[in-house]
Amino acid sequence: MNRRVVITGVGPVSSIGTGADAFTESLKAGRSGISPITGFDPTGFPHIHAGEVDDFDPKGLLERISPQDWGRTSLFAASASRLAVTDAGIDPTELSRSAAGSCMGTTGGESQVLEALTEHALTVGFEGVDRDRMGQIPSSRLAVAANRELGLTGEALTLSTACSASNYAIGHAYDQIHTGEQDYMLAGGADSVNRWSHAGFYRLGAVAERDCRPFDKDRTGIITGEGGAVVFLESLESALGRGARIYAEVLGYGLNCDADHMTAPNKDSIVQCTRIAHGNAGIDQSDVDYICAHGTGTPANDLTEATAMTEAFDANTPPISSVKSMLGHTMGAASGFSAIATVLGMHRSFLPPTINFAMLDPDIPHIDPVPNRAREQTVNIAQVNGFAFGGNNAITIFGRYA
Amino acid sequence: MSTQAQQTLAITGWSAVSPIGIGPDTFTESFNTGARGNTDVTEMFDDEPLPRSDAFAMPDFKAKDHLGRKGTSFLDRSTALAMVACGGALADAELVIDEDNAERVGVALGTTAGSVKSTSDYGRATFVEDKPYLVNPLIFPNAVMNCAAGQSAIRYRLKGVNATLAGGPAAMLSGLRYARTQIGLDRVETLVVGATEEFGPQTAWANEFAMRAGGGELSAGEGAAMFVVEDAARVRDQGRVPDAEVLAVEVATHVPDTESDLSPDFSASLARCIDRALTRAGITPDEVSTVASAENTMPATDRYEDSAITSTVGTAAHRIRVKQQLGEAMSASGALQLAALLAGHRSGESRDGEVSLLTAHTPDGVVGAAVLRGWRGRARASE
Numbered sequence: 001m002n003r004r005v006v007i008t009g010v011g012p013v014s015s016i017g018t019g020a021d022a023f024t025e026s027l028k029a030g031r032s033g034i035s036p037i038t039g040f041d042p043t044g045f046p047h048i049h050a051g052e053v054d055d056f057d058p059k060g061l062l063e064r065i066s067p068q069d070w071g072r073t074s075l076f077a078a079s080a081s082r083l084a085v086t087d088a089g090i091d092p093t094e095l096s097r098s099a100a101g102s103c104m105g106t107t108g109g110e111s112q113v114l115e116a117l118t119e120h121a122l123t124v125g126f127e128g129v130d131r132d133r134m135g136q137i138p139s140s141r142l143a144v145a146a147n148r149e150l151g152l153t154g155e156a157l158t159l160s161t162a163c164s165a166s167n168y169a170i171g172h173a174y175d176q177i178h179t180g181e182q183d184y185m186l187a188g189g190a191d192s193v194n195r196w197s198h199a200g201f202y203r204l205g206a207v208a209e210r211d212c213r214p215f216d217k218d219r220t221g222i223i224t225g226e227g228g229a230v231v232f233l234e235s236l237e238s239a240l241g242r243g244a245r246i247y248a249e250v251l252g253y254g255l256n257c258d259a260d261h262m263t264a265p266n267k268d269s270i271v272q273c274t275r276i277a278h279g280n281a282g283i284d285q286s287d288v289d290y291i292c293a294h295g296t297g298t299p300a301n302d303l304t305e306a307t308a309m310t311e312a313f314d315a316n317t318p319p320i321s322s323v324k325s326m327l328g329h330t331m332g333a334a335s336g337f338s339a340i341a342t343v344l345g346m347h348r349s350f351l352p353p354t355i356n357f358a359m360l361d362p363d364i365p366h367i368d369p370v371p372n373r374a375r376e377q378t379v380n381i382a383q384v385n386g387f388a389f390g391g392n393n394a395i396t397i398f399g400r401y402a
Numbered sequence: 403m404s405t406q407a408q409q410t411l412a413i414t415g416w417s418a419v420s421p422i423g424i425g426p427d428t429f430t431e432s433f434n435t436g437a438r439g440n441t442d443v444t445e446m447f448d449d450e451p452l453p454r455s456d457a458f459a460m461p462d463f464k465a466k467d468h469l470g471r472k473g474t475s476f477l478d479r480s481t482a483l484a485m486v487a488c489g490g491a492l493a494d495a496e497l498v499i500d501e502d503n504a505e506r507v508g509v510a511l512g513t514t515a516g517s518v519k520s521t522s523d524y525g526r527a528t529f530v531e532d533k534p535y536l537v538n539p540l541i542f543p544n545a546v547m548n549c550a551a552g553q554s555a556i557r558y559r560l561k562g563v564n565a566t567l568a569g570g571p572a573a574m575l576s577g578l579r580y581a582r583t584q585i586g587l588d589r590v591e592t593l594v595v596g597a598t599e600e601f602g603p604q605t606a607w608a609n610e611f612a613m614r615a616g617g618g619e620l621s622a623g624e625g626a627a628m629f630v631v632e633d634a635a636r637v638r639d640q641g642r643v644p645d646a647e648v649l650a651v652e653v654a655t656h657v658p659d660t661e662s663d664l665s666p667d668f669s670a671s672l673a674r675c676i677d678r679a680l681t682r683a684g685i686t687p688d689e690v691s692t693v694a695s696a697e698n699t700m701p702a703t704d705r706y707e708d709s710a711i712t713s714t715v716g717t718a719a720h721r722i723r724v725k726q727q728l729g730e731a732m733s734a735s736g737a738l739q740l741a742a743l744l745a746g747h748r749s750g751e752s753r754d755g756e757v758s759l760l761t762a763h764t765p766d767g768v769v770g771a772a773v774l775r776g777w778r779g780r781a782r783a784s785e
């Protein structure tokens with residue numbers, strides 16, 4: 001089987017809106033989801049802003065699993081999955097009887113549960129902590145939460161390849177449907193804001209004080225973020241058969257590894273990953289008319305990424321914007337949000353903007369970051385970049401279905 | 403339902419890092435003679451109470467003893483175990499990585515939640531240091547789950563697909579499925595597939611609570627095992643002798659009737675997985691000689707697993723309960739189950755061509771089964 005694979009549902013649970021409509025409106029308006037941190041006590045941290053989902057309401061979103069049984073990240077994954085299924089308009093009962101599963105990407109998994117237990121253990125020791133909460137730590141629970149929320153009996157796989165994990169997950173889900181192994185897949189990622197990673201990124205000198213400003217000459221770093229970003233995938237034949245709205249087709253993807261340094265990005269490897277992705281999708285680089293960047297807003301990433309794109313696209317880089325300017329860096333969910341923003345833009349003919357933008361970094365002169373305002377434009381083929389610690393590069397390619 | 407013809411994988415080399423031995427030869431000898439890996443662990447962690455004085459752990463394991471001093475002082479335990487296993491597997495396969503093949507060789511590594519001690523300690527530092535951000539930036543990557551796969555790639559120059567699969571006890575099976583897809587679609591030529599798990603206070607207590615709740619008595623374990631996996635047809639065409647062919651791998655999610663059921667009976671879901679794996683492998687139940695189960699002394703889940711096995715392949719097959727010898731090592735357990743099956747073949751030719759079944763299940767409802775056919779493998783230098 002070599003089935004074509006399409007996205008027919010999206011489920012963003014984000015700091016700039018939950019659900020396709022709210023998320024689209026915010027992308028078009030260039031809204032920022034950044035606010036003072038409330039998920040943990042930020043006292044003592046010099047930088048205290050994050051992209052938290054302040055209005056996250058798992059009770060209101062979930063129909064089957066009980067919020068108290070699961071960690072916050074699993075609840076993001078399951079809520080986003082429920083939203084994506086509703087958005088896809090498929091009968092949930094029919095879905096649960098089908099060959100269907102989920103693949104969720106993450107950086108931290110349920111490490112905020114571990115962190116809370118670690119704090120409690122400071123006074124009572126690990127022997128005194130909440131035993132049921134201890135059982136919520138395994139990261140496998142993200143994908144299992146999605147399957148159990150929707151009654152899916154197929155594979156439930158959590159890929160913890162850090163900040164490119166959603167692209168890994170979408171790629172794997174694509175393969176499952178492409179080969180006929182599964183008929184429907186939920187794929188994307190989830191992560192939660194927590195102290196340990198906020199501290200770690202701060203100590204790497206990678207956290208901005210207030211604004212994430214990708215590609216700007218005065219960019220200073222990321223803003224940590226969170227949320228759940230899930231897309232619903234099925235075969236083209238299935239989507240046409242049930243008259244589903246098709247946001248976009250998944251054309252292919254590429255993965256590679258720097259095998260070089262745990263935290264520093266590698267330009268040559270990103271160029272190579274781009275070529276793998278284009279080759280797999282069967283497209284030429286000149287076919288791409290939008291890139292949703294990894295675009296973290298750190299000096300190192302944006303310079304490396306923009307330079308790599310300039311090389312991969314022979315200095316004719318298509319418009320490249322970063323939704324992290326609005327959402328912050330949602331870690332394992334990041335390329336899932338980028339994929340959702342990209343396919344919504346493809347379906348409704350607009351490019352999401354890079355907000356907080358003032359002046360282009362003179363070291364990356366050949367790029368157009370879609371500054372500050374969404375742009376009306378037809379997008380036929382788009383690329384979503386995801387890079388990560390460990391040199392885990394992952395690039396997905398989407399095409400307009402018309 | 404899935405009717406796709408099965409892409410068959412070959413395992414062409416492997417290694418295990420375990421309390422009963424490091425390396426395929428030592429592991430094979432120890433496992434086959436029934437060695438048990440539990441030992442006194444009271445000196446392993448200063449000032450950090452453990453639930454028991456014993457565990458299936460390696461108190462004397464030090465990264466530098468196996469990987470040298472350079473660049474190893476900051477490695478977390480989970481990563482070091484994986485790196486040693488990865489290097490051992492590459493050596494066992496005599497797979498030399500050079501500029502020509504580096505981009506075509508990758509890693510698919512299973513975990514439960516990464517180096518839990520590293521992540522917990524990182525969070526702890528934000529509470530106990532003078533300022534919450536006074537954490538050590540050098541060990542930040544250790545706290546992130548893809549550290550072991552990334553570090554393995556760096557050490558052995560593996561530039562292909564690099565995936566971390568957080569599947570807990572089912573991660574090994576997920577890794578084999580992942581390899582089947584990635585290799586089948588020619589995204590990568592060779593994957594080093596396996597899983598790692600470290601022993602530490604956090605995992606020891608998590609195991610303790612789970613055992614008490616489930617009525618079991620097994621201590622926590624640690625270890626890693628990695629397997630060099632390639633397309634079986636290619637290996638056959640090249641006239642090479644594999645250690646095993648992975649004929650089928652199936653996973654599923656057991657969705658309980660009610661979400662309030664804390665120990666749902668997953669036996670029917672697991673039995674369906676086993677049936678499907680046998681069907682796709684083209685194997686009849688009576689052909690299965692050995693079953694490596696995930697039984698871990700918890701009465702209810704052991705009963706569900708046993709019921710699934712006996713209802714599908716009967717009771718004639720030899721059962722190896724790997725966790726009795728190696729403890730509850732979560733994601734590493736699945737990999738050590740596979741290593742134990744291969745150890746049964748490595749020791750001699752008498753079992754060449756025999757078929758084995760491997761079963762796994764996670765506390766949150768993932769079940770899975772693999773069917774493989776094993777051989778002694780090619781003649782190796784150490785013999």
